[in-house]
Amino acid sequence: MSTVDSTRIGFRDALLKLASEREDVVFVSTDSLKVVKGEPFLEQFPDRVVELGISEQNGVGVCSGLASSGLLPYICTYAGFLTMRACEQMRTFVSYPNLKVRFVGANGGLHGGNREGVSHQFIEDVGILRGMPNFTILCPADGGQVYEAMLASADIDGPVYIRIGSGREDKVFPDGTPFPLGKIRMLSDEGDDVALLAHGFVLGRVIEAAKRLKAEGIKAKVVEVATIKPLDKQGLIEVLHSTGCAVTVEDHTIINGLGSAVAEVIAENVPAHLIRLGLQDVYGESGFPEELLDAYGMRIEDIVAAAKTAVAHKKQ
Amino acid sequence: MDIQALEEISLSLRRDVVEMVYRTKDGHPSPSFSVADIITSLYFEVMRLDPSNPDWEDRDRFVLSKGHSCPVLYAALAKKGFFPREELFSLRYLNSHLQGHPYAPKTKGLDATTGSLGNGVSIGLGMALAARIRKKAYQVYAITGDGELGEGMIWEAAMAASHHKASNLTVFIDNNNYQSGGTVGEISGPYPIEDKWKAFGWHVQTIDGHDIAQILKAVKNAHQVEDKPSAIVCKTIKGNGVSFMIGENSWHKRVYTEEEYKQAIKELGGAV
Numbered sequence: 290m291s292t293v294d295s296t297r298i299g300f301r302d303a304l305l306k307l308a309s310e311r312e313d314v315v316f317v318s319t320d321s322l323k324v325v326k327g328e329p330f331l332e333q334f335p336d337r338v339v340e341l342g343i344s345e346q347n348g349v350g351v352c353s354g355l356a357s358s359g360l361l362p363y364i365c366t367y368a369g370f371l372t373m374r375a376c377e378q379m380r381t382f383v384s385y386p387n388l389k390v391r392f393v394g395a396n397g398g399l400h401g402g403n404r405e406g407v408s409h410q411f412i413e414d415v416g417i418l419r420g421m422p423n424f425t426i427l428c429p430a431d432g433g434q435v436y437e438a439m440l441a442s443a444d445i446d447g448p449v450y451i452r453i454g455s456g457r458e459d460k461v462f463p464d465g466t467p468f469p470l471g472k473i474r475m476l477s478d479e480g481d482d483v484a485l486l487a488h489g490f491v492l493g494r495v496i497e498a499a500k501r502l503k504a505e506g507i508k509a510k511v512v513e514v515a516t517i518k519p520l521d522k523q524g525l526i527e528v529l530h531s532t533g534c535a536v537t538v539e540d541h542t543i544i545n546g547l548g549s550a551v552a553e554v555i556a557e558n559v560p561a562h563l564i565r566l567g568l569q570d571v572y573g574e575s576g577f578p579e580e581l582l583d584a585y586g587m588r589i590e591d592i593v594a595a596a597k598t599a600v601a602h603k604k605q
Numbered sequence: 606m607d608i609q610a611l612e613e614i615s616l617s618l619r620r621d622v623v624e625m626v627y628r629t630k631d632g633h634p635s636p637s638f639s640v641a642d643i644i645t646s647l648y649f650e651v652m653r654l655d656p657s658n659p660d661w662e663d664r665d666r667f668v669l670s671k672g673h674s675c676p677v678l679y680a681a682l683a684k685k686g687f688f689p690r691e692e693l694f695s696l697r698y699l700n701s702h703l704q705g706h707p708y709a710p711k712t713k714g715l716d717a718t719t720g721s722l723g724n725g726v727s728i729g730l731g732m733a734l735a736a737r738i739r740k741k742a743y744q745v746y747a748i749t750g751d752g753e754l755g756e757g758m759i760w761e762a763a764m765a766a767s768h769h770k771a772s773n774l775t776v777f778i779d780n781n782n783y784q785s786g787g788t789v790g791e792i793s794g795p796y797p798i799e800d801k802w803k804a805f806g807w808h809v810q811t812i813d814g815h816d817i818a819q820i821l822k823a824v825k826n827a828h829q830v831e832d833k834p835s836a837i838v839c840k841t842i843k844g845n846g847v848s849f850m851i852g853e854n855s856w857h858k859r860v861y862t863e864e865e866y867k868q869a870i871k872e873l874g875g876a877v
Contacts, residue, residue, distance in 0.1 A: 315738060339734055342768070347727045347761035354731020357709065357717065359662060359739060362731075377721060382728060386710050386718040 293464050296453035297325045299435030300393050304363055307443055308334050313361040315339055319348040321366035324395060345370045349378035349390075356388040361443070368394025368401070368411035368452060372418060379448070384421040387447045391439075394452050397428070398540030399573040399581040400490040401454035406575040412568045414452060415517055416545025423447040426518040428488040428547075429468060430461045434515070437468035457578050458490050471516050473524040480508025481531045483596045483603075486551055487538040488515045490578075491587055495538050498592035505593075507600060520550055526558050534562040534599040538592055540582065543567040562602040564595040606650055611817045613874075614684065615645040619846055620875045621680035621693055627866040629696045631705070635844035635856035637677035639781040639814070640669075640748055643839060646820040647746055648681045656686040659713045665743050666732045668717040670725020671750040671779060672706040673858075679703050679712070687714030723756025725749055726776055730766045733774040733834075744828070748777045752784025754795040760805065766834040767806030774834040775827045778802075779814065781843040783854050802836040814839025847872050 293299045308314040308330065315337045316322070316330055322340065331338050339355070341348050345366060352362040364371070371379065371392050383390045394414050396402045402410025418424050425445050429438040435453055442449045476492075477499055487495040492513060499509040512528055514521070529535060535555075537548040548565030555561045566587055573581055582588070619641050626632040648654070652665040669678050676696065683690045688702070695701035702711040706720025717728050729747040736743050749759060766774055778798060786792050795801075802809045808830040812819040820839070827835035843857070844850025847869045861869060867877045 336738060339769075341761075341765045344758075344761035344765060346724075346758045347730075347765055350724050350727025350758065350762065351731035351734065351765070353724075354668075354717070354728040354733070354745075355735045355738075356731075357728075358666070358732045358735030360735050378724065378727075381721050382718060382724055386708065 293432035293436050295432045295456035296429070296435045296458055297395065297456045299432035300365060300439060300451070300453055301325045301327055301330065303436045303439030305330055305333065307439065308337060313359065315355060315360050315362050317341065317348055317352055317355070317362045317364040319343055319345050319364070319366045319370070325365055345375040346378050349375040350382060352390040353378070353382040353388055356383070356390045357386070361389055361391070363391040363393060365393035365395065367396045367409060368414040372411070372414040376417060380421050383448050384423045387423045389446065390448050391442070392448065392450045394450060395454070397452035397454055398490060399568070399585060400458070400540050400578040402573070403455055403457065403578040403581060404575050407572045410573050412542045412573065415541050416549070418450050419518055419545055419550065424518055425449045426516070428452045428515050428517060430489055430492040430513065430515065431458050433460065433462055433464040433466060434468055437466065438470070441468045441470040452489065454490055455578065459493050461492050469513070469515060471519060471521060473521045473528070474513040474515065476511040476513055478510045479503050482508040483600050484510045484512055484528045484532040484535040485538065485592065485596060486512050486514050486535055486547065488513060488517070488547060489540055491538050491540050491582060494582070494587065494589050495592060498589045498596065501589065501593050502596055507596060509596060514547055517547060517550060520554070522554055522558070525551065525554050529555060529559045529561040532561065534603040536564045536566060536592060536595045536599055538587060539567040540587065541567055543569060562599050564599050566591060566595055608817050611645055611649055614649050615641045615817070616846065616874045618645060618677050618680040618684065620870055620873045621683070621690070622676045623861060623866060623869045623873065625676050625680070625693050625696050627861045628694045629698065630860045631697045632676045633673040633858045634676070635850050636671065636674045638845045638847070638850065639841040639843045640674050640779050641677050641845070642815045642817055643748060643777050643779070643820055644677055644681050646817050646824070648685055650821060651824050652746070653743070654685065656714065659687060663741055663743055666716045666729070666745045668725040668729040668732070668745070668747040669707055669719055670747050671722065671753055672719035674748070675707045678707065682712065682714040685714065722750065722753040723758040726759050726762035726766065729774055729776065730762050730771055733771045734769060736773055743773070745774045746777070747774070748779055750784065751778060751780045751782065751789050751795050751798065752793055754778070754798065755793040763802065763805040763807065770832045771834045772831055775824065776834065776836050778836060778838045779841050780838055781841040783843045783857070785857055787854065798838050806833060807836045808833040809836045809838065811838040811840065814841035815845055
């Protein structure tokens with residue numbers, strides 16, 4: 290495998306590998322093949338590309354028929370065109386009958402949508418799907434992790450959603466690092482002052498924030514929560530029990546995403562002060578990816594400040 | 606099976622629907638009646654099925670896009686032997702495998718989950734394309750309503766199906782001229798139906814949807830078409846076979862009184 294230098298290539302390369310190993314894999318495109326540089330898939334497996342043109346609701350309906358007839362369809366297009374335009378099709382015709390359809394949502398978050406603006410920046414996708422029974426929701430942090438998440442999730446019973454970006458993501462993990470399906474992953478553990486919980490394309494910032502906190506004498510745990518559903522509640526309870534406070538960082542609205550999921554765990558299981566960073570119930574705008582994260586409250590300084598506030602609150 | 610025997614089955618399925626709605630006090634009777642002859646033709650003459658092996662990979666598939674007509678589909682599945690007839694009378698009750706709208710994982714013999722209108726042609730197209738990819742010879746049939754043609758997704762699927770030359774997909778349009786709120790002419794204006802499907806590249810036939818010989822001939826014609834999906838516009842009557850239901854759209858979803866129940870069964874050739 291060559292270097293997986295973006296989430297879109299990670300998706301495509303994993304799909305090529307899966308298709309070469311099993312005959313049931315098909316790629317359902319809603320004029321989205323080019324988006325993931327899928328031309329090699331079309332060349333190698335022309336009979337396993339279902340091109341439907343720009344029609345996402347139809348695309349998900351077709352996936353329902355394909356999956357109920359023994360195939361494993363992967364439909365990849367912009368995250369919101371799946372989770373919003375085809376929301377009901379995902380619910381009633383895939384999630385409800387628990388069919389094995391794989392949804393790969395591009396342009397996840399401000400980082401993923403970047404200069405395209407709000408119509409192509411999807412900050413609600415995870416929250417929309419979290420309320421649908423049977424769904425597995427995965428938010429890998431970089432191209433290599435998308436590749437691994439694709440392979441790790443191929444045999445999951447029922448629907449799977451994998452959030453990818455624009456192709457402009459920094460690498461966080463060396464290629465070949467396994468994807469921790471269904472489990473949280475401790476990335477660094479300096480102590481029990483505060484837990485920094487995150488997924489996706491902000492993970493590098495969180496790792497950097499922990500280093501700065503360490504320099505200031507605050508001992509943080511950095512925990513990746515890449516499987517949003519089913520949530521590793523037990524793993525989170527253990528972390529929250531030891532730190533007593535946490536900061537969630539997500540390139541998503543803080544409503545219904547990671548921050549909400551962690552708040553639910555806290556409310557039901559383990560008292561802890563929580564600060565949620567992410568989109569604060571606002572839309573984004575056009576801009577460069579890293580610039581957008583800065584502008585919407587996800588600077589490294591914001592994470593450091595939130596961690597200090599959380600720690601201070603705990604001590605009160 | 607000869608036409609007369611099929612007509613008798615259609616009557617018996619409609620009697621089952623009357624009894625289901627009467628006994629369970631819920632369900633959509635007249636939308637079931639307009640598709641009764643199509644479903645009878647498919648399940649008792651056309652489709653290759655094995656009730657002892659409901660998940661047989663090579664079976665023909667059926668998608669009831671207008672899922673609210675499911676009482677008559679359930680009656681057909683029971684009569685085929687997928688499950689005991691007595692279970693029909695658990696319709697819409699807690700713990701029943703017969704949901705208010707079709708749910709494939711629970712009901713033996715059911716190929717697709719439907720209910721929300723406009724989705725069945727896409728699901729059928731997926732099944733039809735899967736046959737091509739998996740090199741299977743099965744056929745896929747779907748029924749949509751005429752009011753349902755207002756859903757844009759029908760036309761997304763229509764365009765894609767003809768683009769893919771999905772000739773193993775046949776869609777019946779149940780043109781009973783009514784939708785929930787009134788006549789389709791008043792509410793949504795789908796006419797001319799045939800021209801729309803033709804414009805989308807489909808092979809189109811128009812038949813009397815209560816003439817089983819015409820239905821069977823139209824299916825045979827559809828099988829001859831090699832490069833297009835087929836639409837069969839069926840002129841039908843909502844409530845067909847029961848005088849007081851015809852032209853009275855409240856029977857879209859209404860429960861029979863004891864007197865109405867007895868009369869309906871009688872008009873459909875049964876004895877109470």
